[in-house]
Amino acid sequence: MTRVLYSLCGRDENRPFSPHCWKVSMALAHKGLDFVERPYPFTAIPEIEEGFSKTVPILRDGDRLVRDSFEIAVYLDEAYPDRPTLFGGEGGKALSRFVESFSQMVLHMPVTKMAIMHIHDMLDTPDQQYFRASRLDRLGKEIEAVAAEGDAERETFAARLEPVRRTLHFQPFLGGDSPLFADYILFGALQWMRVTAGPPPLAADDSVMQWFARCLDLHDGLGRRVTAA
Amino acid sequence: MTRVLYSLCGRDENRPFSPHCWKVSMALAHKGLDFVERPYPFTAIPEIEEGFSKTVPILRDGDRLVRDSFEIAVYLDEAYPDRPTLFGGEGGKALSRFVESFSQMVLHMPVTKMAIMHIHDMLDTPDQQYFRASRLDRLGKEIEAVAAEGDAERETFAARLEPVRRTLHFQPFLGGDSPLFADYILFGALQWMRVTAGPPPLAADDSVMQWFARCLDLHDGLGRRVTAA
Incomplete structure (x- = not known):
């Protein structure tokens, strides 16, 4: 099976x-x-x-x-309750929604602006047409106009991650000593950026970048099996 | 005892x-x-x-x-492990640090700007002198200059709470069906505003304001024992 x-x-x-x-x-x-x-x-x-x-x-x-x-x-x-937990209990499950909401409301639009033309260029022709039309519908402007705001987002992206940075002051993962689904939620946003537009615009010594590298190393380097754009 | x-x-x-x-x-x-x-x-x-x-x-x-x-x-x-949990497990404890970090890095400075003169005016004379000097040291400007940025913060405060608002789409409290310490972290920031400068600048039908009202009702209305400024 x-x-x-x-x-x-x-x-x-x-x-x-x-x-x-x-x-x-x-x-x-x-x-x-x-x-x-x-x-x-x-x-x-x-x-x-x-x-x-x-x-x-x-x-x-x-x-x-x-x-x-x-x-x-x-x-x-x-x-699979006998396998390693993704939430660490009911409190962790509930608060993972807050991490998801932070990722969606604070990070996804900036990544979209930085990555949208790269995503478009990765697609086959029928998908490019679909993508252009669906993003015009969803974002209210052509993908070129969305991408034009990408450079400004690169400048402010690190600041958006301040709540993550402060958390990593206390612990190596959002989930504590080891990762939980909350880490994978945030990882997903940065990996999306990495695979389409290249590494997130963060300094190498930024604790968020170091956390991202730890996540890329997890599970036999699963995230590194796809190279950065 | x-x-x-x-x-x-x-x-x-x-x-x-x-x-x-x-x-x-x-x-x-x-x-x-x-x-x-x-x-x-x-x-x-x-x-x-x-x-x-x-x-x-x-x-x-x-x-x-x-x-x-x-x-x-x-x-x-x-x-007191036999009393109602504040974290809902180890995952909830770890992710409460993220909620704390969000509150500190995203909400506390705006509340400071909106409330700082009100706080000053609530203090006795020796405390006013201490407060003025310590805030100049910490914020790099006189409290009047900090307060001058308060009106602008009122305009953008609701937008800062978007991750909270989206979470409340799924559940009545950050902690899920009932509150956890994560709720009290966020409550603390808004109650600080309420007691010093008055109700947070949010619309009455904003789901965050409705959540805040639910928090004020908790524990026999503990938070309401102090009236809004």
């Missing part, structure tokens, strides 16, 4: 880049669960598992299909 | 305002532990418990003295 993570790619299926799919790859490795990753281009997502979800990640685990990265993490902790 | 929370006040000892002391008041109530609050003015803190700490909160619990709001919460959960 093969466990399958359906994820997202451009022309090169060896360079999956979705932040949400990276969260799940790391979560599966954290639980020590074997899986096969099957990256799909944007326009082929409706073909996955008979249109089970409009978005990836989707996890097939035997008879079960689960969508949404957070829901998948909750599922994995419930289905 | 009386449990004592040493906290901070101005001329009126019935209006304790320190965010960190409010975190501990709420944490003690959450654990169902009786305590007496003894608010001190800034310049009298060195007299508390023979100079045990330069800052409040300080908790005396029988033979034990504990300083620092986070350390006090950790102590309470360890000393």
